[in-house]
Amino acid sequence: IHMEGSKKSDSRGALIVLEGLDRCGKTSQCSRLLSSLEKSGHAVESWRFPDRNTGVGQMISSYLANDSHLDDRAIHLLFSANRWEKRSLMESKLRSGTSLIVDRYSFSGVAFSSAKGLDMEWCKAPEVGLLAPDLVVYLEISPEQAAERGGYGGERYEKLEFQKRVAESYKTLRDATWKIIDATLPIEDVEKQLREIVMECVLTCGEGKPLSELWP
Numbered sequence: 001i002h003m004e005g006s007k008k009s010d011s012r013g014a015l016i017v018l019e020g021l022d023r024c025g026k027t028s029q030c031s032r033l034l035s036s037l038e039k040s041g042h043a044v045e046s047w048r049f050p051d052r053n054t055g056v057g058q059m060i061s062s063y064l065a066n067d068s069h070l071d072d073r074a075i076h077l078l079f080s081a082n083r084w085e086k087r088s089l090m091e092s093k094l095r096s097g098t099s100l101i102v103d104r105y106s107f108s109g110v111a112f113s114s115a116k117g118l119d120m121e122w123c124k125a126p127e128v129g130l131l132a133p134d135l136v137v138y139l140e141i142s143p144e145q146a147a148e149r150g151g152y153g154g155e156r157y158e159k160l161e162f163q164k165r166v167a168e169s170y171k172t173l174r175d176a177t178w179k180i181i182d183a184t185l186p187i188e189d190v191e192k193q194l195r196e197i198v199m200e201c202v203l204t205c206g207e208g209k210p211l212s213e214l215w216p
């Protein structure tokens with residue numbers, strides 16, 4: 001057993017996931033959170049899914065840009081594979097004490113694919129066995145308000161009618177453990193609420209909360 005000072009041997013990093021509709025402000029909140037945790041001396045990395053840098057990620061990126069067309073189930077499984085290919089690295093980072101702030105995870109997988117009409121249980125199945133987050137924060141905004149935010153970037157899913165269905169899917173998917181933040185508040189207020197929730201989670205994981213797997 002390796003003991004580092006007074007740190008318990010089962011001390012680990014926290015797996016923190018941010019979810020929400022497109023244009024909810026997730027990505028800027030992830031980077032603000034990263035700098036504030038780094039400043040306070042925490043070992044932390046910012047990740048995002050899809051990770052467009054892998055081979056699978058490039059197929060996803062081309063699909064999202066409407067440069068390729070894929071069967072709804074086929075693309076669902078690619079998004080899932082994109083999370084699986086990062087699973088072992090994710091686990092070793094967490095076990096070595098690094099916290100991960102993850103911009104989208106399995107919940108996006110289920111919310112976006114089930115918004116196309118795929119069965120939710122079918123959508124969840126390939127995610128079984130991925131690491132379960134210690135914290136899911138949902139940045140809540142109405143699809144209409146999100147659409148007003150400087151317009152969408154033009155990727156496949158960035159359309160009001162589709163985002164309305166994604167919002168409904170997220171409502172079905174979320175449980176009492178999710179933390180909901182009003183994403184229409186000023187950016188600094190969202191940041192402050194997020195930091196408080198996350199700090200508590202990081203402490204709990206540092207005290208040796210065991211890792212678990214989806215779905216809880």
Ligand code: DGP
Pocket residue numbers: 022049050064075076079080103104105106108109110112113155157158
């Ligand atoms: P982002 O890089 O966060 O803008 O995500 C790209 C788009 O892909 C966004 O509209 C959300 C969607 N998305 C993210 N993960 C998944 C997934 O696992 N499955 C599906 N179908 N869509 C996803």
Ligand code: NA
Pocket residue numbers: 022023155
């Ligand atoms: Na997007």
Ligand code: NA
Pocket residue numbers: 049050051079104105108109
């Ligand atoms: Na994803």
